[in-house]
Amino acid sequence: MKTFDEATASIPLAWVGPVKTTGPFPYDGPVPLATFESPLWPSVARGAAVTRHAGGIFAAVPDARMTRSVALAAPDAERAAAWAAEVPSLAEELRRATGATSRHAKYLDCRAETAGRLLFLRFAFSTGEASGHNMATKAAAAALQWLLAHWEGAEYVSESGNLCCDKKTSAVNGLLGRGRRAVAEARIPAALVKRFLHVEAADIERLNWRKNYVGSVLAGSLRSANAHFANMLLAFYLATGQDAANIVEGSQGTVLAEAEADGALRFSVTLPNLVVGTVGNGKGLPWVKENLARLGCDGGGDGSASARLAALAAATVLCGELSLLAALAKPGELMGAHLALERGK
Numbered sequence: 640m641k642t643f644d645e646a647t648a649s650i651p652l653a654w655v656g657p658v659k660t661t662g663p664f665p666y667d668g669p670v671p672l673a674t675f676e677s678p679l680w681p682s683v684a685r686g687a688a689v690t691r692h693a694g695g696i697f698a699a700v701p702d703a704r705m706t707r708s709v710a711l712a713a714p715d716a717e718r719a720a721a722w723a724a725e726v727p728s729l730a731e732e733l734r735r736a737t738g739a740t741s742r743h744a745k746y747l748d749c750r751a752e753t754a755g756r757l758l759f760l761r762f763a764f765s766t767g768e769a770s771g772h773n774m775a776t777k778a779a780a781a782a783l784q785w786l787l788a789h790w791e792g793a794e795y796v797s798e799s800g801n802l803c804c805d806k807k808t809s810a811v812n813g814l815l816g817r818g819r820r821a822v823a824e825a826r827i828p829a830a831l832v833k834r835f836l837h838v839e840a841a842d843i844e845r846l847n848w849r850k851n852y853v854g855s856v857l858a859g860s861l862r863s864a865n866a867h868f869a870n871m872l873l874a875f876y877l878a879t880g881q882d883a884a885n886i887v888e889g890s891q892g893t894v895l896a897e898a899e900a901d902g903a904l905r906f907s908v909t910l911p912n913l914v915v916g917t918v919g920n921g922k923g924l925p926w927v928k929e930n931l932a933r934l935g936c937d938g939g940g941d942g943s944a945s946a947r948l949a950a951l952a953a954a955t956v957l958c959g960e961l962s963l964l965a966a967l968a969k970p971g972e973l974m975g976a977h978l979a980l981e982r983g984k
Contacts, residue, residue, distance in 0.1 A: 658958060708802035832902070
């Protein structure tokens with residue numbers, strides 16, 4: 640049996656904040672960010688400071704589901720279409736087949752797509768405190784085996800059909816959800832916008848529209864209009880033992896910035912694909928366990944700890960996104976900060 644040499648990769652980690660959240664997951668403390676991009680820490684800290692002075696960030700997680708798609712082939716396109724139409728009526732059978740694979744995986748739904756005689760089935764499961772990659776794969780594979788036996792003439796194609804869509808840019812995840820869907824919002828009075836961000840609310844609203852939306856449309860971005868969600872997510876994922884590759888779908892999200900009549904800024908981020916968990920591979924490392932406990936994201940069992948983690952991730956993203964947009968709205972500030980913090984100039 641092949642053996643592997645293992646080593647420990649050290650990534651600088653800092654606790655930044657305090658970040659204050661309100662709503663179903665209240666918190667008032669620092670968050671851990673592991674990154675080589677050291678200017679990220681003071682940038683997130685600035686967003687945390689202004690939102691904390693404004694009363695905090697409302698953060699919620701309205702949906703949670705892990706997905707895995709399977710693929711099979713019918714004898715012809717007509718049969719594939721008929722089988723796709725039959726899927727909703729098989730919900731109870733599929734629930735029993737998938738439920739036997741895990742006490743935590745709970746069948747939520749299945750969406751069918753066809754391409755000629757190929758049939759793709761996208762299964763969604765609740766997975767408790769786990770992010771649920773392996774749990775969903777095991778459950779979907781059991782469903783596939785049941786369907787291959789149920790549908791005469793069905794041919795196996797793959798236990799992963801790419802409609803999931805795991806660690807790849809796609810539209811389907813934003814439409815149907817994958818992982819935890821999180822939203823975070825803060826309302827910042829005009830005086831605080833000026834004091835901490837050194838710009839006006841209208842400046843951030845204008846830049847968000849021109850850069851994040853118009854710029855993203857010209858670039859061909861897919862269900863994504865943000866400046867750098869991936870920066871905060873990668874640092875947060877690494878610090879809390881997540882599968883870092885899931886920032887591919889996780890960083891697909893949108894920013895809403897509105898300058899109100901009194902000069903206040905209403906700023907929110909929506910992240911439909913946060914693949915995070917508080918149990919499973921990577922979470923048993925002592926320093927990860929310590930970080931999760933410090934965030935109040937240990938324990939649980941019903942998915943509440945992982946939902947809390949997703950809410951804190953969204954709040955952290957908001958802090959970093961707000962700070963960067965403020966820096967970009969003021970000529971020279973972004974590059975000046977990088978030179979000062981990274982090169983000591």
